[in-house]
Amino acid sequence: MAVRHFLDLCDAGADALAAMIDDAQRRKAARADWPRGRADADAPLAGHVLAMVFEKNSTRTRVSFDIAMRQLGGSALVLDSASSQLGRGESIADTARVLSRMCDAIMLRTDDHAKAEEMARHASVPVINGLTDRSHPCQTVADLLTVIEHGKPLPGLELAWFGDGNNVLHSLLEAAGLFRFNVRVATPPGYEPESEFVELARAGGAQVLLTGDAAAAADGADVVVTDTWVSMGQDHAAEKLAAMAPFQVNEALMARAKDDARFLHCLPAHVGDEVSEGVFEGPQSVVFDEAENRIHAQKSVLLWCFGRL
Numbered sequence: 001m002a003v004r005h006f007l008d009l010c011d012a013g014a015d016a017l018a019a020m021i022d023d024a025q026r027r028k029a030a031r032a033d034w035p036r037g038r039a040d041a042d043a044p045l046a047g048h049v050l051a052m053v054f055e056k057n058s059t060r061t062r063v064s065f066d067i068a069m070r071q072l073g074g075s076a077l078v079l080d081s082a083s084s085q086l087g088r089g090e091s092i093a094d095t096a097r098v099l100s101r102m103c104d105a106i107m108l109r110t111d112d113h114a115k116a117e118e119m120a121r122h123a124s125v126p127v128i129n130g131l132t133d134r135s136h137p138c139q140t141v142a143d144l145l146t147v148i149e150h151g152k153p154l155p156g157l158e159l160a161w162f163g164d165g166n167n168v169l170h171s172l173l174e175a176a177g178l179f180r181f182n183v184r185v186a187t188p189p190g191y192e193p194e195s196e197f198v199e200l201a202r203a204g205g206a207q208v209l210l211t212g213d214a215a216a217a218a219d220g221a222d223v224v225v226t227d228t229w230v231s232m233g234q235d236h237a238a239e240k241l242a243a244m245a246p247f248q249v250n251e252a253l254m255a256r257a258k259d260d261a262r263f264l265h266c267l268p269a270h271v272g273d274e275v276s277e278g279v280f281e282g283p284q285s286v287v288f289d290e291a292e293n294r295i296h297a298q299k300s301v302l303l304w305c306f307g308r309l
């Protein structure tokens, strides 16, 4: 079997992603109330080690991959650029070849997506994208799991995104094409998602609305999603923040969505900017289910990469 990398959702495809979400639900249910560090009964990745390479900060991705590996019976270690030779200029290619001799898989969080592709080209073990400037596929697996758990099937789903057309939105658009759900994207002009992802969604049969009208995007939505207005590595430009203000997810905007709409945010959140406190802390917010689901989703991604799904 060729090495299975997970740099974007298309690497797995719709059938494998559906299998991942099913398996995540099954494993999650089987270990409800167990201590988080205890391995699943079958410990399918016993003896396996994941190297986690961070060139950007992380809380959820770091902890969820570590706990995911423990629950699958394996373990994980962290290299950050500041304290590894990557930070002193050792190449991605050499790092990939060394880690492939010492570990069973590599998770990379970095800026330029080309670095993740370079890692995958030179690694002989699976490489997983733990976020790049371009995409965040692991987040989307957790988001889809969360949406399904909250009783919203994917076909025909109306997902509304507000604010910056960023990496998290790109992966949601990719999922929309794979699962045929519709996405309304409300951004200020100049902050739209990359057209490649819009086209990918449309080519898969999803309807994608790009609009500057936040209210229109929210009308009748099943799921309302936002993210930080300033992603890691971006400037806190005053003009960007001013342009984003009308796209805040607040009570008035949320009231336009369906009564049973859910609010998602990958976190970390900037309450008072992209989301009001009332929505973030309100009954429609499922952001902490979403955060927990990073563990369950990650386990499925890892199992797929190792050919166990």
Ligand code: CP
Residues within 6 Å of the ligand: 057, 058, 059, 060, 061, 062, 131, 139, 266, 267, 268
């Ligand atoms: N959502 C997410 O990826 O969070 P971290 O940056 O904390 O990993």
Ligand code: NVA
Residues within 6 Å of the ligand: 131, 166, 167, 168, 227, 228, 230, 231, 232, 266, 267, 268
């Ligand atoms: N768009 C954000 C996501 C963080 C999880 C960023 O790239 O910083």
